[in-house]
Amino acid sequence: MDIRNIKTFQTIIRLGSFQRAAEELQYGQSTVTMHIQKLESDLGVKLLERGKKLTLTEAGRLFHQNADLLLKDYDYLQASMDELVKGDAGIIRLGVMEPTASYRLPQLLGPFLRQHPKVKISIHIGNTTVLGQMLHEGSIDMAICSTPNTGLDHSFEPFFMERLALLVPETHWLASKPSIRLRDLQHEHLLITNSQCPYRQKLENALLENGGSPYSGMEIGNMAALKYYVQADFGIAVVPVISATPTPQGTVLKAIDDLDSGLVTGLLRKMNASTFSLATESLVEIFRKELKSAVSSAS
Missing domain, CATH: 3.40.190.10 (Periplasmic binding protein-like II)
Structure with a gap:
């Protein structure tokens, strides 16, 4: 069904004649007639009895009662699509x-x-x-x-x-070391994320290249939780600087000299x-x- 044909039908019923509907819609009267014929053909039923006075058939009354809801849904859909196109x-x-x-x-x-x-x-x-x-x-x-x-x-x-740094408990020996390199992490207990985490992959590759392996570690799935486990003295962790700033109480954030700029x-x-x-x-x-x-x- 063409939405224009439905609008034409509802306008005819509201105004009571084909001629008035044509004037309001700015169509020729033949166009209005064609719209109704097409609508009745699509539905397979007669909607209007034409005579001295327009009369709705039973099917026409049912269609008229429900067509306004359809038109409102269509108008809402059209407005939504317009807003989408405009970026609203x-x-x-x-x-x-x-x-x-x-x-x-x-x-x-x-x-x-x-x-x-x-x-x-x-x-x-x-x-x-x-x-x-x-x-x-x-x-x-x-x-x-x-x-x-x-x-x-x-x-x-x-x-x-994303810049990275080493977070350690303030009692850890690395906390007071003036300069830290990746080899200093060898044999340390590292807190690490899961194997698919790009931060862990970057760290492990850097450790292999710079003599910082092997190490022991505890895997923690959530990166945001690493700093709290460091704070609780479970180990040390290489973390994004932004996630440990300000540093949790009792911890120190240290740069690693030979860990390149970040991720x-x-x-x-x-x-x-x-x-x-x-x-x-x-x-x-x-x-x-x-x-x-x-x-x-x-x-």
Whole structure:
């Protein structure tokens, strides 16, 4: 059924004649007649008895009673699509890795959502491997994560370098050491994240290259929890600086001289990202501007 034919039918019933409906809708009377004939043909029933006075058939009365609801739903759908096209509405499915999810994202989303109150955002937190797979499967629209190991038809735009440092209890012998190198971590009890975590992978590769292995360790799945286990004297941990600033009471944050600058973090999206809504593109521009400037000013 053509929505125009339904509107024409409802206008005829409201005004009581084909001629008045044609005048209001700015159609020729033949066009109005054609709309009703097409509507009756689509439905397979007669809606109007034509005579000196228009009379609704039983089917016409039923259709008339329910057509307004259909038109209201259509108008709502049309308005929603218009808002989506203009960037005023939509749903953004965002994947984010830690510590960005906890320490950077909330400050960016607040102003964005105040400017776009009809935009809905769902946030999925995970490591780069998981987020890359979710993006590949279409479960999320984009991700803020580290550089992926495989392309999977994705593009990666670097935003900033997440700086890393060693967090130790203040009673640990490394707390008072003026200069720390990766070999100093050999045989230490390291608190580490799971094997898919890019921070752990970077640390283990650096330890192998710089004589810091072997080591013993406790695996803790949540990176945000590492600092609390260091505080409780379970071991030491290499953590993103932002996640341990300010340092928990009784701990010290130390630079590692031969651990290079950190982990590149940026935007992962599909190659056909031109399909993004205007609202999503607006959020990407905020990430592009605020994440780069905030991190460079903090460095």
